[in-house]
Every structure is written in structure tokens, then in C-alpha cells.
Amino acid sequence: LCITETCPSCSVTVLSDQFSPNTTSDVAAGMLIPHIYPDTPIHRQKQWFQETFTYLFAISNSAEASEAGIHLVSGWQIFKSPPKEELPFWSDIVLGFRPMSEAELQKFPQHRFGQAFTTLKCDCPPYLLWLEKRLKATGTQMYTRKVADLWELHREYDIVVNCTGLGAHQLVGDKQLFPVRGQVLKVHAPWVTQFIRDGDGLTYIYPGIHRVTLGGTREKGSWSLSPDAGTTRDIFDRCCSLEPSLQGAQDIEVKVGLRPSRQSVRVQREVLSQGGIKLPVVHNYGHGAGGFSVHRGTAKEAAVLVEECISALQASSSRAKL
Numbered sequence: 003l004c005i006t007e008t009c010p011s012c013s014v015t016v017l018s019d020q021f022s023p024n025t026t027s028d029v030a031a032g033m034l035i036p037h038i039y040p041d042t043p044i045h046r047q048k049q050w051f052q053e054t055f056t057y058l059f060a061i062s063n064s065a066e067a068s069e070a071g072i073h074l075v076s077g078w079q080i081f082k083s084p085p086k087e088e089l090p091f092w093s094d095i096v097l098g099f100r101p102m103s104e105a106e107l108q109k110f111p112q113h114r115f116g117q118a119f120t121t122l123k124c125d126c127p128p129y130l131l132w133l134e135k136r137l138k139a140t141g142t143q144m145y146t147r148k149v150a151d152l153w154e155l156h157r158e159y160d161i162v163v164n165c166t167g168l169g170a171h172q173l174v175g176d177k178q179l180f181p182v183r184g185q186v187l188k189v190h191a192p193w194v195t196q197f198i199r200d201g202d203g204l205t206y207i208y209p210g211i212h213r214v215t216l217g218g219t220r221e222k223g224s225w226s227l228s229p230d231a232g233t234t235r236d237i238f239d240r241c242c243s244l245e246p247s248l249q250g251a252q253d254i255e256v257k258v259g260l261r262p263s264r265q266s267v268r269v270q271r272e273v274l275s276q277g278g279i280k281l282p283v284v285h286n287y288g289h290g291a292g293g294f295s296v297h298r299g300t301a302k303e304a305a306v307l308v309e310e311c312i313s314a315l316q317a318s319s320s321r322a323k324l
């Protein structure tokens with residue numbers, strides 16, 4: 003979508019072996035709370051988050067909000083001991099960030115410190131469908147196809163944009179990319195309206211427009227997409243200990259996703275070369291646990307890299323004509 007906006011003269015085709023609702027992005031809670039990528043400079047992460055927040059805030063404040071599944075949500079991030087950094091880098095981007103009051107902390111007797119703020123949440127499957135609809139409206143073609151090798155695309159396309167998430171492990175042999183398995187529950191509990199996140203990142207309660215997401219797990223290196231019944235009970239118990247009213251939650255659905263994790267998100271231009279033929283590629287993958295939080299920012303950066311590829315192609319074709 004960003005490419006169609008940045009380079010309106012391009013013809014864009016989306017190839018994917020799975021579409022919504024069968025992607026990692028469909029499993030995500032979709033909360034806008036950044037996760038740190040240790041090898042990406044903080045100012046770049048902050049810019050990605052700022053752009054994503056601004057973009058989604060505008061949607062949440064439009065007539066499209068309910069169809070797009072974007073809404074504001076207020077709540078608490080709580081800690082058993084105060085975090086090293088009292089002010090995270092994103093504290094001035096979310097709304098109304100402040101330390102929790104003693105009265106608020108009384109709700110969480112096991113926790114000693116907390117941050118209250120308002121952020122945005124994407125209800126992921128509706129948001130993905132809304133994006134697909136907007137993309138189709140630009141004339142973009144979408145085909146179900148698994149790509150085994152980027153070179154199979156070079157006859158049909160001038161530039162390849164690789165946003166295959168964990169699929170890049172196999173597709174481009176990126177050994178720096180690894181799965182972090184996450185199991186979550188989606189439940190009916192419409193009375194829960196505040197989010198609660200334990201700062202250890204393991205337990206969270208995220209109310210969406212229709213369902214509440216209860217999490218979670220972080221299992222580094224696990225490729226299993228099968229739900230685990232013991233983990234489901236453990237997640238439910240952990241969430242009930244933070245929000246006892248969840249004992250009355252109904253209609254529990256279990257989902258598993260593999261976070262496409264890496265020390266840094268790979269937003270990068272590369273020119274592949276084989277037997278004198280060149281194939282420009284823009285990578286945009288490795289968003290780990292924070293893909294929703296930074297998706298618009300990384301997509302905008304990738305679209306600029308596509309623009310650069312187009313300029314390079316135009317320059318080399320005019321050189322060839324001379």
C-alpha cells in the first residue's frame with residue numbers, strides 16, 4: 003500500500019502462499035507498544051513507531067475506525083520491580099503516559115510500580131482485510147503463490163519486495179532470523195476495557211473491539227504451531243490473577259504464532275546478481291514481537307528504497323540507450 007502511495011506509476015502485485023486469516027499477523031494482539039530491536043538505532047525505531055502511531059491514530063479518529071478494527075485503549079503496564087529505564091523511548095508518543103498512582107497499584111498487590119497510558123490497538127484480522135480492500139482498490143493484483151527462490155520472479159518483475167516474515171529464513175537463507183513462539187487466547191469478556199501488561203512481557207490482557215486477547219508465551223527457537231493445553235491453562239490462570247473477573251470469560255479460542263525475530267529489522271536494499279543479470283530486492287522483514295507497532299514506519303522506509311531502485315533502473319536504462 004505504501005508503494006502504491008509513494009510510487010503511483012508502479013504496478014504492484016502481491017504474491018503470498020497464505021493470506022489473512024492464516025498469517026502470523028492474524029494471531030498478533032496488535033497492541034502499539036514497541037519491542038526493542040537491540041541492533042537497530044533507537045532513533046530509527048522511534049521514528050517507525052511515531053509514523054505508525056500517527057497513521058493509526060488518524061484511522062481511529064475517522065469513520066473507517068470500526069471496519070479497520072483500530073481503536074484507542076487505556077491501561078497499565080505493571081512491574082514487580084521498577085524497570086531500569088523509567089521513561090521508555092516511546093513514552094512521548096503514546097498518550098497521557100504517567101506513573102501509576104498508589105491507588106491504581108492497589109489493584110495489583112504483587113506489583114510495586116506501573117505506567118499508565120493510552121495507546122492504539124489493531125484488531126488484526128479486520129485490519130488486514132481492510133488493508134487488502136484498499137490495496138485492491140488501487141488495482142493491485144493478489145495471487146496465492148509460494149516463492150521458492152527470488153530469481154523465479156526476475157522475468158516477470160523489475161523489483162522484488164521481500165516481506166515474508168519468518169519465511170525469509172528459508173527464502174533468503176537468513177540464519178539471523180529465528181522463531182519466538184507465542185500462544186494466546188482470544189476470549190469473550192466485554193466488561194474488560196482496560197489493558198494490563200506485566201512488564202516482564204509474559205502476561206497480558208488486551209481488550210479489542212470484539213474479543214479480549216490473553217497472553218502469552220515467548221518460546222525462542224520453537225517452530226511448533228500446535229496449541230498446548232497446559233499452556234492454555236497457565237495463560238488463563240496468570241491473566242485471572244491480574245484480572246480476577248476473567249474467570250467469567252466465555253468462548254475461549256487458542257491461537258499460536260511464530261514471531262519473525264531478529265536482532266534488527268531488515269529494511270534494506272540489495273541487488274542480486276547472477277550471470278550478468280541484476281535483480282533489485284528490497285527487504286522488509288524480521289519485525290519480531292513488534293510488527294504492528296512499527297509496520298507503517300518500516301513500510302514507508304521500504305517504499306523509499308523501492309523509489310531508489312526505480313531511479314537506479316531508469317538511470318541504467320537511459321545509459322543503455324545512449
Ligand SMILES: Cc1cc2nc3c(=O)[nH]c(=O)nc-3n(C[C@H](O)[C@H](O)[C@H](O)COP(=O)(O)OP(=O)(O)OC[C@H]3O[C@@H](n4cnc5c(N)ncnc54)[C@H](O)[C@@H]3O)c2cc1C
Nearest residue numbers: 019020027030031032033149167169184259292293294295
Ligand atoms: C502471539 C503474538 C502476539 C503478538 N502481538 C503483537 C502486538 O501486540 N503488537 C505488535 O506490534 N506485534 C505483535 N506481534 C508480532 C507481529 O505479529 C509480527 O511482528 C508481524 O505479524 C510480522 O508480520 P509480517 O508481515 O512480517 O509476517 P507474517 O504475518 O508472517 O506475513 C508474512 C507473509 O509472507 C508469506 N510468505 C512467507 N514466505 C513466503 C514465500 N516463500 N512465498 C510466498 N509467500 C511467503 C506468508 O504466507 C505471509 O502471508 C505478535 C506476534 C505473536 C505471535
Ligand SMILES: O=C([O-])CC(=O)C(=O)O
Nearest residue numbers: 031184203206218291292
Ligand atoms: O508483548 C506484548 O505486549 C504483545 C506482543 O507484542 C507479543 O506477544 O509479541
